Amino acid sequence: MRDIKSAQRILDELPKSDTYKCLQELSAWVESLVQAEGYRLPVRASILKLLDDQGYAIQRKLQQEYLAQNRQAKYREQALWRALVDYWRSLVNGYLYCLDAYAMGARGADALKPLLPLIAARALHAVAAMHKAMLLHYGPVDDSVWHSLSRVWLFIEGRRLETCKVSLYEHSQAPSALQSEFMKCLFLSSSSPDCLLPQQIDLVERLIDDVAEHFVLSHDPDSRSAFVYDLAVPRPPGRLVAGMAVTGRMRFIGPSMASVKLQELSRALDNPSAISAAGYSYIAPAASLRSVLQHLLFYWSMTPPERRWPRLPAFGRLTVLHGFSDVMRSILYSKLSVRPAVIDNRAMLERQKQDLDMFGFVTAETRQLLDGLSASESEQERRAESWLVQNVSLGGYGAILPTVRADWLQIGCLLATRGDDGDWQVGVVRRLQYDAERQTHVGIEILAARMMAVRVKLEGHAHERDNGEEYAILFAATLAGASTCSLLMRAGSFMAGRQYRLSELERQYLVEPIQRLEQGEDFEIVEFNVLCSLND
Incomplete structure (x- = not known):
């Protein structure tokens, strides 16, 4: 690969039908280009740019595959991730080599000057x-x-290129200033990404791309500064704190009008045509987009987010179960004096009979419910994991997992947790991060201090099949005297505009859903109006 023509021939022979192998080969070629001797700087930079051009579409396909599969084989997930990191790392090293060579006056450096931005x-x-x-x-x-x-960035500042605008790739929507490109990385880091799902991190990146031109950067803190980045220390940007010592290598950034643009987008979510007219295009449900926008506005706020409760160091063990079925059983086992499998057998037999009468077979939905009832308490205990508690607050726990990574673990998954001497509690994973030793750090929000198991039944119409009662968790000690309530229910239970019969011990209530507060892979949390007591 001595010149552009030979590089193009190599690119033409890449296995483009296999994006994973193709990206691996591109990474290897970039690394060899950096290590090889004898290139004039303009030729080396031109070949590197050509390899980058070729790899752009390929890495996008590989990233989409990584994001699209929530439950892909662990080996495949790790392989895709490693290929993406290695590819970008090789390009970083390649471009740094070119910039350093230019700064040192390498052979042909003057010819590279027009390409520097x-x-x-x-x-x-x-x-x-x-x-x-x-x-x-x-x-x-x-x-x-x-x-x-x-x-x-120091190279860019040293040559006053901050405001130069370039089109990064052939299909880039609009030219971008180098200052904006610098701040994109800083603002993604400042957006608390360890609270987001991978798909949400990708959406945050696209939102940042759209508003980056409105970010502000300065060498001294001012009223628009929210974060500080120290060019002399290899660590992420942090919140600007009043009275902190300022050095010449610090850069201060703030969202400025970018927050206003996000607020406008949030208000326009109910009008898709207005979003398109404003030049935005996001392939995401409106509810997901609204949630991410609220997240960004919260973490980009000029007033630093504060914890609702202080976090205190604590040490102990936490028994953990995951998934709606195990969470539901753990609460039933601890709150009821009889086992749910005994309670549900008659209803499940009736449901199977209805399936056979109506369809001639037992539906997949009924089989799933049967499977959920089949596990005994001892089997459930064997599935439980033991996590080490690091800290505790009124709102939840910080914990460390065993070294082996749990494939099911992700932001937003439902947990049942129990301390050494406590009762089962229901929580949701809110924060997830791996450290340099590959230990997994998890933040768990406990959803309610008080709760109880209840039975819920959709009030059916005459022509509808009777699906019987299902268990749910009421986030309160009782419904007596309440006008609203929140329930943890199996995914798919929420039906707007319909009424439900809720049974709390010997009392029954008629309730109507107001809104879905949260939704996970196998659960949803729904707020209800309590219409009346059926015992009065």
Whole structure:
């Protein structure tokens, strides 16, 4: 690969039908280009740009595959992630080599000067893409990310290229200033990505792309500054704190009008045509987009987010079960004096009979419910995991998992947790991060201090099949005197505009759903109006 023509021949022979293998080969070619001797700097930079152009579409396909499969084989997930990180790391090293060679006056450096803004912009983009890939895997984010970002930015500032605008790739929507490219990486890091699902992190990146031109950067803190980034220290940006010592290598950034743009987008969510007219295009449900926008506005606020409750160090063991079926059983076992399988057998037999009468077979939905009732308490205990508690607050726990990574673990999954001497509690994973030793750190929000198991039945119409009662968890000690309530229910239970009969011990109530407060893979939390007591 001595020149552009030979590089193009190699690219033509890449196995484009296999994106994984293709990206691996591109990474290898970039690494060999960086290590090889004898290239004039303009030729080396041009070949690197050509390899980058070729890899752009390929890495996007591989990233989409990574994001699209929530339950892909662990080996495949790890292989895809590693291929993406290695590819972007090789490009970062390649572009840094070119910038360093230019700074040292390498052979042909003058001829590279017209390409400097593009080379520097692509270096920033490669660092940001490597950073994002690490976030999709929940870290740890290498110090090399911040070291490389600072090196590129100091090069840009030294040549006053901050406001130069370039089109990164052939299909880029609009030219972007180098200053905007620099801040994209900083704002993604400042958006608390360890609270987001991988698909949400990807959506955050696209939102940042759309509003990055409105971010502000300065060498001194002012009223618009929310975060500070130290170019001399390889660590992520942090919140600007009043009275902190300021050094010459610090850069101060703030969202400025970007927050206003996000607020406008949030207000326009109920009008898709207005979103399109404003130039935005997001392939995401409105509810998901609204949730991510609220998340960004919260973490980009000029007033730093505060914890509702103080976090205190604590040490102990936490028994953990996951998934709606095990969570439901754990609460039933602890709250009722009889086992749910005994209670439900008659109803389940009737449901099977109805399936056979109506369809001639037992439906998959009924079989799933039967499977959920089949596990005994001892089997459930064997599935439980033991986590080490790090800290505790009134709102939840911080915990460390065993070294082996749980494939089911993700942001938003439902848990039942129990301390050494306590009762079962219901929680949701809110934070997830891996450290340099590959230990898994989890933040768990406990959903309610008081709760009880109740039975819920949809009030059916004459022509509808009677699905019988299902168990749910009431986030309260009792419904007596309440006007509203919240229930943890199996996914798919929420039906707007319909009424439900709720049985709490010997009392029954008529309730009507108001809204779905939260939805997970196998559960939903629904707020209800309590219409009346049926015992009065």
